[in-house]
Amino acid sequence: MATTGTLGVPARKVIARLAMIGLDAKVGDILRDCFRQFGISTTAVTDDPTHRFLKEKFEACVLKLDDGAEPILQHVRNSPSNRRIVIYGIAKGTQAAMRYSKYGINAVFEDPIDRSNALKVVRSTHLLVINELRRYVRVPIVTEASIEADSKRIASSTLEVSAGGMSLVCSSKLHLGHSVQISFSLPSTLSGGNLKVKASVCWARENENAYGVRFDVTDDRRLQVKRWIDDYLQI
Numbered sequence: 001m002a003t004t005g006t007l008g009v010p011a012r013k014v015i016a017r018l019a020m021i022g023l024d025a026k027v028g029d030i031l032r033d034c035f036r037q038f039g040i041s042t043t044a045v046t047d048d049p050t051h052r053f054l055k056e057k058f059e060a061c062v063l064k065l066d067d068g069a070e071p072i073l074q075h076v077r078n079s080p081s082n083r084r085i086v087i088y089g090i091a092k093g094t095q096a097a098m099r100y101s102k103y104g105i106n107a108v109f110e111d112p113i114d115r116s117n118a119l120k121v122v123r124s125t126h127l128l129v130i131n132e133l134r135r136y137v138r139v140p141i142v143t144e145a146s147i148e149a150d151s152k153r154i155a156s157s158t159l160e161v162s163a164g165g166m167s168l169v170c171s172s173k174l175h176l177g178h179s180v181q182i183s184f185s186l187p188s189t190l191s192g193g194n195l196k197v198k199a200s201v202c203w204a205r206e207n208e209n210a211y212g213v214r215f216d217v218t219d220d221r222r223l224q225v226k227r228w229i230d231d232y233l234q235i
Helices: 025-036 049-055 069-077 094-103 115-129 222-233
Strands: 016-021 040-045 060-064 086-091 107-110 144-149 152-161 165-170 179-185 194-205 210-215
Touching (some): 016 025, 016 049, 025 115, 040 115, 049 069, 060 069, 086 115, 094 152, 144 165, 165 179, 194 222
Parallel strands (some): 016 040, 016 060, 060 086, 086 107
Antiparallel strands (some): 144 152, 144 179, 152 165, 165 210
């Protein structure tokens, strides 16, 4: 019989490992319970994380995006066995995480950690962690984007990217069916780079300032997104 976690969700068989780097006990307890619901075990890393990543393989990690984060992120993305690890950052809002976007931050936990919001983040990204990669073709990634619409430039940040389109959070309202041009960058550590692709708005959750865009099939620049995803999903 399956056990039940403190969030009331049946715990699953452990099928992936996540490193919690330098987190305090309270935050660690919340995240440990959230990840456990989806078959992801957690290991507290309190010693030198660069040394641990040389010796061990993890499917994911979570760390605070503070002044000490960059050397760790750089090491992880250059590690032969962990370079495609799923990275969760803890930051005071998505904008605070943008300075680390070149390392491919997949999802952000809002600081301070709230249990229900943390579970929502884990639920939306856990398939990537447990290596259901071929079926989970929408890759969560947090990076800056700029939308050109009706001669205006709108600041935004990405939520997920796929070969056919992407979802974003925008600073201004977008209109369904409108043609736009999206400028964004994918982490260069994974054969990405700066991109600009024509698209159209295909869905909206205006209460969340979230929108989906579908890439224009006549714009061959979209193929670079597919190549980046293929590289990301390569095991």
